[in-house]
Each structure stands twice: as structure tokens, then as C-alpha cells.
Amino acid sequence: MTSPNKSSADEDTHAGAATFYGPRFQNNPEEVYRELRREHGTVAPVLLEGGVPAWCALGYREVHHVTSNPDLFGRDSRRWNGWNSVPHDWSLRPYVEPQPSVVFTEGEDHRKRGGALAEALADVDEFDLRSQVEQICDGLIDGFAGRGEADLIAEYTHQIPLLALLKIYGLPDEEAPTLVRDVALSAEEGDEAVRAHERVVARMLALAGEKRENPGRDVPSFLQAHPVGFTDEEIAADLFITMGAGYLTTSDWMGNTIRLMLTDERFAVTLAGGRRSVGQALNEVLWEDTPTQNFVGRWATQDTRLGGKRIRKGDLVVLGLAAANTDPQVRPDSYAGAAGNQAHLSFSHGEHGCPFPAQEIARIITTTGIEVLLDRLPDVALAVEPEDLVWRPSVWMRGLTALPVTFTWY
Template identity: 40%
Template sequence: MTTPPPTPADGLLPPPGCPAHGMPADSLRRLPEAADPSRLYEELRRQYGPVAPVLLHGDIPAWIVLGYRENLEVMRTPTKFSRDSRRWSAFQQNKVPPNSPLIPMVGWQPLCVFADGEEHSRLRGAVVDGLATFNRRGMRRFVTHYTRELVARFAADGTADLVRDYAEPLPMLVVSRLLGMAPDEGPALVEPTLDLMRGSATAAASNALVTQVLEDLVTRKKSEPGNDLASRLIAHESRLTDTEIVEHLRLVLVAAHQGTVNLIAHTLRLMLTDRRFRGSLSGGRMTLPDALEQVMWDAPSIGIVPGRWAVGDTVLAGQQIKAGDMLLLCISAANVDPEQRPDLALPMHGNRSHLALSSGPHECPGGDIGRAIADTGIDELMALLPDLTLAVPETEIGIQANWLTSRPSALPVRFTRPRSLGGSPVPQPPSTAAQPLPVAATPAPQPAAAPAAEPALSWWRSLLRR
């Protein structure tokens, strides 16, 4: 029998049979439906403390780690909490059906995120080395090029949805080229990549589509290498297998795209709705990079990271964890832990001790790439369209949430139609032809289609000048 897809109501909820359970199951079941997972996390924290029992899709038990210190302990002690999902007792007891929407996220694969020790070092080293070769300044020019191209598509209308029309496609256009894909391949992967994180009934099919595109890419790059991540992984001294190369390309693609989409969307929402936030930017009291760190504290791109698996019986925050138990790292709850942040109103500008990029041996190696895409993309967008305003009341901005992530579902805006973008009249967009992302060993060329123009003045500096 086919397992039904998870819904916000049954994706993550406290098990009613737990002795510490103190609320009706129906009321807890509705909390995720309100599109406010933070309420559920605080209910769990009040009932159970920093570590709470939950049920995953299919009524599979797990633990959710809510405390900041407890998350750090799990992240930094792989000898107690392994990344190898084959240790999961639910897998060993055949409780997870092959078509479960959990499989794309926790099914073991030959990836550095599912490895520990020397094997983890070998696999992660190839990814870190491959990403480190890219010239960040050249990549920022690449982001500028695609920002102008995307804005040109909707600039003539004077209206747009900044989530659908901008935040979702921009990271994929940049990251897909970083991997080595052709310009027309990236846009087709936007929806399948987002679908992987939703835990939907089509997640497995989306995963297969993305994997097939990447397998074709690796085959092509073996005979036509270039200055891209796929070619770097193929040639790396770690001697990765074809399967390892494909899986790590998929990891970078999904993580970088999903994470950066959410970071851009949450930051734009604050700019459009929070006068103090926007005032701090325009007044010079906070830079855009500082603002991004604040967003990663308050609205991390990935709210829950699955997972870790207990190597043996242990105790965490008073909870008896059994060998093979699964732990979910709740970054959203850890970043607002009252022990860490007793006053959430105090700004965290520039403070990078949040857990949005994890910590320990599995800390995200591509965090600076996501920051660069968001920083440059938002700055350029606001320079091109400086009078962006919401087209709907703030109360109508919904939140699209699932068991792993949350972000604004839409950001309808209006603006004054610009006369030109980077020297090109509106609505004629620049050509999609662009050069591969430059690597550190070679000069960083300007994308071929981006016309020569003066760099756009930083948004908050332009406000100060006016």
C-alpha cells in the first residue's frame, strides 16, 4: 500500500503516548498548520526541555534537539552522534518504506554528510578544495549579471513577486553555472530542487530528475572539462567515483539553492515590513552582510537538519537516547534558546555564532558562497528598484512551511518602472550567454552579455547620498 505524503499536520508532532505529554494531540497537530513552526518548538521546549520526543512521517519516533548547547554537543561529537544513517534502528527494522518522503533526505548515500572520520575527511576535502578555487569577486559579477536579467523580465510591469520571480531563480542560475551546467539547464531545476525539501509525494521523482541531469553533466565534463566544480571533483586527488561525484554535486546544488532562496526571501521580507530593520540599513547602523547574519539568527534557511544517529545508549539533556535513535537538529529553536538569547530584541549584527551553517566537522563549507549570492543579489536589486514597496498589507504575507524549512510564500511588490538596466532599455533583457565562473588561477572575466556600465551604487549608500 502506498504511504500517503506527509502534510504540515502529521510531518512532525509530539507522540501522544509520551508520559510527559500534557496537551491534546489535536491541538498540537494544528500548530504546524498555522504556518508557525516556532510555536510548536516552544511548546515542546516547555514540555520536555532542550530535547523532545517527536514522530516523523509514518509514526516513526525520533528526538528533536531544541537547545543551543545540546545542538553544539551533538554537532561536535561524532563519536557519540554519527552522521551514518545506516545506524538508524528504523532502517534496520524495515520501518521506513522505500517510497517514504524521508528517503531523499536521510537515505544513506556516498556523501560526506553521511560519513565520519577518515572517509568524511576524504570526501569533504574534495568539495572544500573545489569550492575554494572559485574567485568570489568574479562570482559577484556573475550574480549582478543574472540579477539584471531577472529584473528585466518583470521591470516593465512595475509589479513582481520577489519570491517566485527573483529569490527562487537567482541562486539556481548562479549555482548551476558554478557546477558546470549550460545556461538553459539551471532554470529547469528550480522546482525539482525545491520539491526535494518539501517531503512531498513527488520528492522521489524530483530527486531522480536532478540526479539524471547531474549524471549527464559528469559524463560530459569528463571529455570537456572546464573551470567548474564538476571538473574539479573529477580531477581531484581524492579519486572520487562517478557516484560520489554526482552525489556531491547534488548536495551542493540542493543545499546552496534551498538555503540561499530562503535567506534572500527572509531578508527581503524584513526590508519591506520592518521599518527599524530597513532604517538601520539606510542609516548606516547595519551593513547588508550584518543584516544577513541577523536573519540567519532569527530565520535560518534550514530550520531542521536531519539528522544524527546515536552510536550507543547515552543521555542528552536528561533524555535516555538509545543506540540507533535518530536526532533532528532544530536550528530554528537553538538560535532563539532563552539560555543563549534571553532578550531576542537585542541585535545580533555581524555575530556568526549562530547555528544556521551548523558547527563541528560537518559545518557547511559553502556558507560564504550563499552569503555572496544573497548580499550581491539584494544590494543590486535594491539599487535597480530603490522604491520597492509591498503591494499587499503586511498581514497578508504568508509563510510556506514544511518540516525542514520555512520562508515567505510570496512577496508581491510594486515599484517605479526603471528606464534602463545596466545600460539596456527596459524590457529588453540581456542575452543569457555568460562565461563560466572564473577560478582563482585565472582572471575573472565579465560575463559576455553584461554591458559595460558603472557599478550600481550600494542601496543604503544611495539613500544617504539622496
């Protein structure tokens, strides 16, 4: 992909900007964040894939300020002053281009539509969900338990959240392989991400039409019947965003937590029966290895200042959630305050943060998935050296490409 032409103003404000994509993030994103802090402070000029300029809020206070002030940092990307620098095939275009999803609405419209989506998710029966996830996990483990070895990413954590979401959406299980592939691709870099996004949205649009004709006890049917009056296009956009955010983040949350428990002696000592340690590990991962590293984004509604930097009206601000969680001004010692402390920004913050019902659904899925694994395979162990594990190449998501393990089949 060729770099777009940038104005002289962009070049001035982004002098010394860091390349915010590529292999460095895959291997050690925290090193990149530390370097940005040293050179630029809590807000850094960055170049996204394709050389597209943006600001990244790295500081905890700065991310909190941006997400707490939607009138100053809005979600409507139509105000972006950088659209002329965005290539047509930019992989992030599906996530910033204006669309009928609730995430791009603002003010009263967002509160009405966001409230309706939260109601739809809150209508999910948590007891039934936990039971369904247990069945999903047992079925997946049955598929590989006899071998004594498995890749817990491909064969377990990447399957569970989407299979659970298919039930919440009223979709058949046989659609899982295609959706797993396309939703994962849509969060990566490159041309195929755009095409994968288009395929998933098309399926969600078809689903919205199906539920209008044959409603059930599921999220799209709830939205169809809601008095807000959603169009099929709005429902499809919201279903895609919910699926993309819910599936990938929940999968990586589970995978990253299992990795922590298999590699850190603080958790390994209680691995065989460690019910208490599962919740602690899940919370620590949200602080130290959060599935959503960075989020695009917010757009300044007027000229302002953030972290000592001049932000122009229409500038794009990336939320550096992982960097904010490890901000040394807030948490000078690694791991300090993680136990029992849920003030992390992994679910973002403010009226555009992850709805609480969605957080609870993710927590049920991850907790159940790990507990069933430990019940069924109590001596599960990492099959490779920890340093040989490979992280998926994404600036936005933090997750492993594979998690090979061995165990004894009883």
C-alpha cells in the same frame, strides 16, 4: 501515507511526542518550539512525517554537543534502529538513506572527501562570481521592471542562486527552470519529493560523465581531477547535496532578508540607500528566521543521554537549528545580541557543518542580490499586508511562497 508500525519501546520513549510536520510549522514554527520546550525541555520526542519517531535537539547547547561529537552522534544512517518503521515512499528517504555522498561519510574518509569538496568550492573565483551574480540580477530585474510590480520569490530570489550554481557547475542556463522545480520539490513533503530527488541526481550523474569527457573550470571537473579519486556516483551525490543545500537555503536567506527589510522599521528607514543595513539584516535572519529550520540528522552510536533524555544506540536525532538559535537559555531576549554576533547555528557546526567556502559563496550571492535590487528599485515596497504573506509548507526549510512588491520604474 499510512503510519508505520512502531515497537512498544518506541511508544514508551515517544509518549506524548509532537507531530513534527504539517500546517502548524508553516504558520508559526516558533510556537511549536516553545510548546516542545515547555513539555519536554531541550530535547523532545517527535514524530516525523508518516509517524516516524525521532528526537529533536531544541537547545543551543544540545545541538552544539551533538555536532561537536561525531563519534557519539554519527552521520552514517545505516546504524538507524528505525529503518523498519520507514515507508518506502517516505519523502525524507532520499535525505537519510545511505548514499555515496560525503555527508554520510565519517572519520578519515569524511575529512578527505569533505576537504576535497571544500577545495572545489574555494576554487570558485569570488570576483567573477560577484560579477556573474550582478549580471543575473540585472537580467531578472529587466524582465519585470517595466511592470512596476513583481513577485520577488518566483521572479528573483528563486532564480538567482540556481543560475549562479549552474555557472559554478558548468551547466547551461536553459536547464534552470527544470532544476528550480525539482530541487524545490525535493525538499517538500509527499511522494513527488522522492521522484524529484531521483531526477536531479540522474542529471548530476550525467553531468559527472560529461565533465569526465570534457572538463572545464567548474566544480565537477575539479572533483573529477582530484587525487582522492571520486567515482561518478560519488560526484553526482555530492553535487545534488551541494545544489539542494546551496540553492534552497540561499534563496530563502535572500527572500527572508528582503521581507525583514520591507516590514521592519529598523531596516526600512535606511532601505533606499542602506548598504550598512543589508549585512545586519542578513545576520539577523540567520538568528531569527534561518532558512534551514531543522536538519536530519545524526544517529547515536551508543546508548547515551542528551538533555536529560535516554537516547538509545541507533536513535535518530534531528538538529533543531532554528529552535537552538532562539533558545531562551542562551538568548533570553529576542534580537538580543544578533547585531554582529555570528555564533548562530544556521550553518550547523563541527566537521559536518556547512563548509566555509560554501558559506562565502552563499553570502556573496545573497548580498549581491539584495544590493542590486536596492540600487535598481530604491522605492520597492511590499504590495500586501505583512500578515498576508504565506510561508512554504516545510518543516525543514523556512521561506515564503511569494513576496509581491510594487515600485517605480525610472
